[in-house]
Amino acid sequence: MEMWGRTVISTRATVKDMRRSNRSVLLSKIYLDGPLSRQELTQLTSLSAASVSTLVAEFLEEGLVEEAGSVESDGGRPRVLLRVAPGFSNVIGVDVGETRVTVELFDMSMAALAKADYPIERASLTPEMMIRHVLDGINAVQAQAPLDSEASILGIGIAVPGVVDQGEDGLVHAQSLGWGEGVALRAMLREGTKIPIHIDNGAKTLGQAEMWFGAGRGAQHAVIALVGSGVGASVVAGGASYRGARSSAGEWGHTTIVYGGRLCRCGARGCLEAYVGAEGILDRYREANRGRAAEGVDEESALASILAEAEDGSSKAAETVLTETAGYLGAGIATLVNLFNPERIILGGWAGLALGGRRLAEIRAAAAEHALRRPFEQVSIELCQLGPDAVALGAATLPVAQLLAEGGGTRRHITHPVRPRPGIAGRER
Numbered sequence: 001m002e003m004w005g006r007t008v009i010s011t012r013a014t015v016k017d018m019r020r021s022n023r024s025v026l027l028s029k030i031y032l033d034g035p036l037s038r039q040e041l042t043q044l045t046s047l048s049a050a051s052v053s054t055l056v057a058e059f060l061e062e063g064l065v066e067e068a069g070s071v072e073s074d075g076g077r078p079r080v081l082l083r084v085a086p087g088f089s090n091v092i093g094v095d096v097g098e099t100r101v102t103v104e105l106f107d108m109s110m111a112a113l114a115k116a117d118y119p120i121e122r123a124s125l126t127p128e129m130m131i132r133h134v135l136d137g138i139n140a141v142q143a144q145a146p147l148d149s150e151a152s153i154l155g156i157g158i159a160v161p162g163v164v165d166q167g168e169d170g171l172v173h174a175q176s177l178g179w180g181e182g183v184a185l186r187a188m189l190r191e192g193t194k195i196p197i198h199i200d201n202g203a204k205t206l207g208q209a210e211m212w213f214g215a216g217r218g219a220q221h222a223v224i225a226l227v228g229s230g231v232g233a234s235v236v237a238g239g240a241s242y243r244g245a246r247s248s249a250g251e252w253g254h255t256t257i258v259y260g261g262r263l264c265r266c267g268a269r270g271c272l273e274a275y276v277g278a279e280g281i282l283d284r285y286r287e288a289n290r291g292r293a294a295e296g297v298d299e300e301s302a303l304a305s306i307l308a309e310a311e312d313g314s315s316k317a318a319e320t321v322l323t324e325t326a327g328y329l330g331a332g333i334a335t336l337v338n339l340f341n342p343e344r345i346i347l348g349g350w351a352g353l354a355l356g357g358r359r360l361a362e363i364r365a366a367a368a369e370h371a372l373r374r375p376f377e378q379v380s381i382e383l384c385q386l387g388p389d390a391v392a393l394g395a396a397t398l399p400v401a402q403l404l405a406e407g408g409g410t411r412r413h414i415t416h417p418v419r420p421r422p423g424i425a426g427r428e429r
């Protein structure tokens with residue numbers, strides 16, 4: 001009898017799971033590749049025309065999906081196109097950077113509706129200060145939102161520069177922010193807002209944005225290689241982000257490029273980041289330039305001046321350092337090619353875009369020199385399309401990704417008023 005009982009329960013569970021999985025497949029297709037007609041959806045998924053029709057009717061009823069015009073079909077009636085309704089809900093994306101905290105409000109189509117920026121001194125951001133900026137930002141962007149935007153907030157995605165343990169405790173280990181211990185950010189934020197919170201590493205969120213809306217579209221196996229002050233990568237295998245046992249996979253910047261080499265911020269020697277991260281490039285330039293630092297008020301303008309000096313031929317030090325940088329970067333990319341056999345490597349981050357914009361051919365040549373021939377022939381090396389500021393947008397994809405995975409969910413999304421409620425952010429002070 002017990003056996004029968006079990007069978008019945010698991011059959012019920014299977015039917016429910018199947019429904020959810022079908023909804024997820026269909027909704028993801030409409031979101032990522034829409035607008036699409038019912039006929040195209042049937043062709044592009046493994047679902048029958050009847051299932052597509054039933055599920056689309058449900059989505060329309062729930063307000064998740066809307067009609068977006070129609071196209072002529074051969075001889076038949078015009079086909080109605082469907083898309084995820086931009087106004088179904090709004091999402092908030094937060095970029096916790098090393099120099100600023102940015103909070104942005106988007107609709108479901110990722111059109112930006114409002115933005116709040118909080119500059120910070122490098123390495124001075126405490127977890128408490130970050131929480132205050134995030135909560136202030138949440139209120140600020142909701143207050144700025146257009147009056148006709150009465151949508152609820154589906155969730156908040158937060159991108160942090162560090163390892164986010166996706167285990168139960170969800171601790172954030174942000175060595176570059178000077179946070180010694182793992183910080184329970186989610187629990188701390190929950191005291192100030194009831195909106196669902198998702199936290200992930202900044203490289204992974206930017207990677208997801210490029211995969212959905214940028215240079216990664218259509219690829220199943222890709223690595224988004226990000227070079228800024230820090231160096232990281234987002235590895236996508238079989239269409240999903242590769243995370244490892246506790247989500248720290250992708251710390252490409254701390255793979256060894258020179259045994260016993262330059263000291264890295266992580267404490268080890270010879271890491272890739274110590275050579276191609278912005279600080280590493282500027283340090284190497286100063287050494288090559290007999291102790292004189294590059295001109296510029298910040299890392300970004302200093303790197304720009306080195307690139308300009310090399311281009312107009314006015315500085316031998318600049319040329320030497322950038323040639324070497326392209327070599328180190330190419331060798332680092334070759335490691336990614338050999339390890340993951342990706343179809344695409346997408347180079348981004350502000351320094352990655354600055355270097356790639358001027359010296360991509362050199363970087364490709366260095367990668368070719370260091371990679372195995374066969375996997376190198378199968379990969380293309382391209383630049384990110386969304387720009388270095390897409391981290392907040394990437395963070396905002398986190399709650400959307402959950403909605404897609406749940407097929408829209410059985411529970412209706414929780415409604416949060418768009419107007420700030422008094423006392424939400426004020427609590428901390």
Ligand SMILES: [Zn+2]
Nearest residue numbers: 254264266271
């Ligand atoms: Zn390191």
